[in-house]
Amino acid sequence: MALDAIADTVPPWAEFRRIGTRAAEVDAVLVRSSGAFTRLFELEVLHLAAEVTVYERVRGKTLPTFCPERHINADGSFCLGLRAGQGINSATAATWWTKLHAFLLCQETAAEAGLWPSGAQLSHGDAGDIELLAEQAAAETGASAAYRDAVEFDIGPIAAGLSRINKATGRLRNGRSPCLCGRKHRTGKPLLRRECQCLGCPIELEFERRAAVDRFWRSMSGLQCCGTMLECRLKAIARSS
Amino acid sequence: MSWNADRAKTRIREHLKTVPAVDSNIALDSAQAQTTVRKSGLIGRLPIRQAFLVEGVHLYGQLLDFDGLVAEGGSETEGSHRRLLRFLNMHYRVWDAVVDNDDGDRVDYHGARLHAVITSPAGDAAAQITRAVALAGKLSEAAERLGQAHGFPSRIRFGIDHGRCLAMTTGRSHEKDTLFLGRPANHAAKLAAAEDEAGIFLTETAQQRARPGAVRKSAGRTVLDETYIRDAVGSFAFDSLERRVDEVAQDAVEPIFRFKRPELPLASVKFADLSPANSVRMGMASIFADIDGFTDFVDQAIEGGAVEITKAVRTVHVIREELNSVLNDDFGGKRVRFVGDCIQGCVAEGERTDDGPGSVRQAVICANGMRSSFDLCLDAVDSDAAIGLAIGVEYGPTPMTRLGYRGDDSVRCAASRATINAERTQQSIEGSGIRLGVVAQQVADAAVRRIIATGRLMSFDTASDLLGASQSPAVQIMRSEPAARSHAARSKR
């Protein structure tokens, strides 16, 4: 049972109280870089269907009730990581706590700065899976740092390569030229763009990721921005409509 | 090393033990304090750990051609820095002569700026202003002579104000500084820095207190009367100054500046070990931190009497010492000087070669650590003062050395385009916050630029999360468990 596994692995920064077979309360205070404490987070953990979800016990007490940029879903549940609430057992429960730990720390930073830390999030919605694929591809071509730059700051060679993509096909133009991601054959000869396609080119995957992010935000339209983050596409949507 | 909340709190408790003493009669009768001040001569020789009210003239002189000497053909080289330091050294040697005279004019300098405080004749503002004008006139003449003798441009712009300032001295041996806090010091400095026109300028207050006929209208603005200036210059001797100018003008032997790369951290560099022949130089991030709103706070305190003054002294002392501790102890940086309520310092990264992005990042994290300490200081002194922290950061090759005549009192100096622009960048901030100079902006990595774009100083904790600093627990988790990256699910509606 997922909640039993979670109960067995409570870290020192949390207090865990079982409420029933499918619910528990968690109070958490964490230590930040300087040794200072975070605020007290009063949470509720529910095991519904096959998934464990976490909410603020009193919604909106310390965190927004909804904010994609702060990784709080429309129903108030936290997204602690890709499929973080699924398949929790004695082997994975400790990791679930680690994810909650990071999530709460980042909330403090977001609350103060209106920014989520670099490298501490995965793209929204289906874009998250694409991002993981792209990271893998980038790692193979030795372009991991360039890929992060493209995702987080829209700079660097991979971001620049996006302008060479045919928007209709999602493919890099001029298939017979060497690929812009820099991937090479084992012989050291550069791989052609159309050869790179088959392996998953980080530039093309980045194009796909951005399209998926757009779809995510369109699916959110009509929902209200919480106003706590410096940049949020909901703000832009609210302004334009 | 990095910033730690408990360590900062402990330090602040220690700083509270060294707060300068304030005489309970301070606001009522500062005559006694004036006597002490007058006897002590040189600014740096004021008694340590005592605060005084000093009524007198504040004279600021700004070397206008300093900026132009920083670079050679647009870039800063060892050669251009050598020339810049020779230029400063020449002026400092002359300015030092003022220190040594018997009339108790006190002088201090910071970069291209001279600050003199004139308190004689006591109680006669108009006469003090005349003396300051005479001194400014002599220094202008001296600069011109030296410029001709040594081939340097030597234009100076002087700003003069009169009134009461709070004076206090802190630090030890080579790291000592005296501050004059309050309107007259501030206004005189601002007037000197306001424009690029050489000459002697009085603030409105000083104009009102000056001798009748000292100022006149010309083309819609108030200027000093030339006859008044000439008479003033003629009626004071400043013997030691004249002697020193002769000496420096004829002196063919100039110090040779030799640079070496300092061992890091920069905090381990001791000014006591530095001299022209033993100067250090490398790419550094210059930090200039100012307490926004402090002049008003001090002026209100001076109006408010001894209790308020004591509070202000406590506040500025604790903040200054703590900002220094953050720079030195937490981030391995080097304080160059305290200037009024400001601190000027440098941090550097890169053992063998300059690490520009690393130095700028370190400076930015340090600035945010300063912000965290600043908040703790205000808590500790239980202050509701309307003050904030404004920090400018600029990057570039920077030499550090000691200049002038004074032996133990010789002047600590770090002078480069980066030190100039860090201060200017700070001055461009409205209220509190942080800003990078043009070069630092270019050198900084994307994560640093992103947090700087907000213009805000954050807590150290938030800055370390956002900048991926290794001491951040959030960053540590992401490194060991990439699956902990938060992820917003698709809407289930």
Ligand SMILES: [Zn+2]
């Ligand atoms: Zn929001």
Ligand SMILES: [Zn+2]
């Ligand atoms: Zn490719």
Ligand SMILES: [Zn+2]
């Ligand atoms: Zn999320």
